[in-house]
Amino acid sequence: MSNLQLINGDDHPEAATKHLDDAQGLLTRNRADGAAYLAGYVVECSLKALILYDSGIPLPGSRLPWKKGTAGHDLNELVVQASSLAAIAGAKSARYFGPAVQGIAKAGIASWRSEMRYRAPYMTQAHAQLWFADAQAIYQESVGEMLKDGIL
Helix, strand or coil, X not given: CXXXXXXXXXXXXXXXXXXXXXXXXXXXXXXXXXXXXXXXXXXXXXHHHHHHHHHCCCCCCCCCCCCCHHHHHCHHHHHHHHHXXXXXXXXXXXXXXXXXXXXXXXXHHHHCCHHHHHCCCCCCHXXXXXHHHHXXXXXXXXXXXXXXXXXX
């Protein structure tokens, strides 16, 4: 359990770690669709961890800092939101908002959508490996560094 666990039990840093491990396992089994799908959730959860780190844990009954529905899964929208928070003077997340996170819009994984779970086969092994590499770099730069610093 991390320090960013929500009242409903959602724990984005923990989920990012779990999804990264699971995606890697699926890649080794040539399960490209599942690996790519989980790689997208690694990025989503890492971005949401950055957002929560700056905005704080919402109080019970409060709204989450990101949109509901499919918009809450939009990596490009989430990176814009995280970027806006990291740019504020004194932002805690600025240290964890490096080149991999900043480059999401140009990364292959930017085309990830949660709805891809309904399409199979969808992803080649080579593309899944690229998405996993993107996710791994983003995770390491954000959640991984936050874990190393002991803030989670």
